[in-house]
Amino acid sequence: MGFATIAIHAGQKPDPSTGAVITPIYQTSTYVQEGVGIHKGYEYARTQNPTRSALEANLAALEGGKFAYAFASGMAAINVVASLFAAGDHCVVSDTTYGGTFRLFDKVLKNFGLEFSYVNTSNLDAIVKAVKPNTKMVFIETPTNPTMALTDIRAVANIAQEKGVKLVVDNTFMSPYLQQPIALGADIVVHSTTKFLNGHSDSVGGIVVLNDPIIAERIAFLQNAAGAILSPFDSWLILRGTKTLAVRMRQHEENGRRVANFLVENPKVKKVFYPGLADHPQHKLACQQMSGFGAMISFETGSYEKATRFLESLKLCLLAESLGGVETLVCHPAKMTHASVPATERDRLGITDGLVRISVGIEDVEDIIADLEQALSIM
Numbered sequence: 001m002g003f004a005t006i007a008i009h010a011g012q013k014p015d016p017s018t019g020a021v022i023t024p025i026y027q028t029s030t031y032v033q034e035g036v037g038i039h040k041g042y043e044y045a046r047t048q049n050p051t052r053s054a055l056e057a058n059l060a061a062l063e064g065g066k067f068a069y070a071f072a073s074g075m076a077a078i079n080v081v082a083s084l085f086a087a088g089d090h091c092v093v094s095d096t097t098y099g100g101t102f103r104l105f106d107k108v109l110k111n112f113g114l115e116f117s118y119v120n121t122s123n124l125d126a127i128v129k130a131v132k133p134n135t136k137m138v139f140i141e142t143p144t145n146p147t148m149a150l151t152d153i154r155a156v157a158n159i160a161q162e163k164g165v166k167l168v169v170d171n172t173f174m175s176p177y178l179q180q181p182i183a184l185g186a187d188i189v190v191h192s193t194t195k196f197l198n199g200h201s202d203s204v205g206g207i208v209v210l211n212d213p214i215i216a217e218r219i220a221f222l223q224n225a226a227g228a229i230l231s232p233f234d235s236w237l238i239l240r241g242t243k244t245l246a247v248r249m250r251q252h253e254e255n256g257r258r259v260a261n262f263l264v265e266n267p268k269v270k271k272v273f274y275p276g277l278a279d280h281p282q283h284k285l286a287c288q289q290m291s292g293f294g295a296m297i298s299f300e301t302g303s304y305e306k307a308t309r310f311l312e313s314l315k316l317c318l319l320a321e322s323l324g325g326v327e328t329l330v331c332h333p334a335k336m337t338h339a340s341v342p343a344t345e346r347d348r349l350g351i352t353d354g355l356v357r358i359s360v361g362i363e364d365v366e367d368i369i370a371d372l373e374q375a376l377s378i379m
């Protein structure tokens with residue numbers, strides 16, 4: 001079956017008691033037992049909930065994994081993956097990883113004895129050099145935020161396998177429609193479902209997808225033990241979101257390309273970061289490991305003053321954190337999403353004060369471009 005068909009049907013069948021086509025929101029905390037210990041597989045709603053199970057089956061199918069577990073946020077999902085490890089274990093992490101992931105690793109989990117090395121994972125040698133005898137995980141994000149640098153998933157999967165460490169890929173920026181890390185050799189995929197998977201900027205959630213049954217059992221244990229589960233209502237919203245994932249991503253992708261080409265042509269724009277551009281340093285890799293280039297674009301305005309003047313002049317595009325919604329969202333990474341990264345580190349990573357990030361929505365692209373154009377003319 002094709003992706004769109006899987007997105008619409010996987011994990012869901014009409015409700016046997018009523019025929020309802022859509023999986024209901026099972027808003028319950030507990031389930032009646034026929035006799036002591038005799039039940040239908042549902043005992044308590046932290047442990048199991050049918051709406052959540054439907055979403056988990058749906059997202060497992062979309063990512064090409066056997067198992068999936070849904071969490072209250074992307075960070076809760078990443079926290080559970082990190083909880084697979086113990087004090088003294090070491091992880092290699094993309095140095096341009098999402099700011100919240102860096103904060104969790106550096107400000108929380110480090111205090112529990114986990115060790116992290118942040119390296120430029122676009123450089124395979126840097127990964128090989130960073131792996132130590134106690135390394136247990138390589139955690140990558142590709143493309144990274146906000147500079148759109150890519151990491152070669154298959155090559156890193158080969159390194160990870162050789163070294164006996166697990167490869168975890170945060171696939172939030174691409175969604176399984178455009179990139180399938182498990183098929184490229186990743187052990188675990190995580191997502192903030194808040195972004196493209198839900199797609200409508202009205203829910204916060206996270207998912208962990210994987211194939212290994214032993215690790216899956218441990219994740220299920222941690223999901224229940226730590227309890228940061230996704231609510232039935234949010235599960236239902238994301239199921240609703242994934243039904244249109246294929247059509248939304250096609251439009252995001254088309255609008256993304258159009259906006260990137262517009263920005264390249266505009267004389268006020270100094271540089272555009274988008275893997276779909278032929279001058280992107282990893283354009284070839286993008287063509288190989290992604291089935292499209294997505295809708296995340298960054299561009300350089302030249303200064304903080306220009307960036308803020310541009311952002312504050314927009315009329316249609318919304319100045320907001322987050323991404324992956326149907327509406328175009330624009331932000332200033334240095335002051336917004338990456339404010340928790342120290343200034344010297346931001347400089348090294350290319351997150352300048354003049355950099356602007358766009359999550360291109362699925363409005364009529366002419367309207368998006370007209371808004372960007374008028375704001376650039378004021379800048």
Ligand SMILES: *Cc1c(COP(=O)(O)O)cnc(C)c1O
Nearest residue numbers: 073074075098170172192194205
């Ligand atoms: C948003 C985001 C997260 C965190 O997800 P939340 O749902 O906000 O907790 C993690 N990784 C990436 C790439 C993100 O964009």
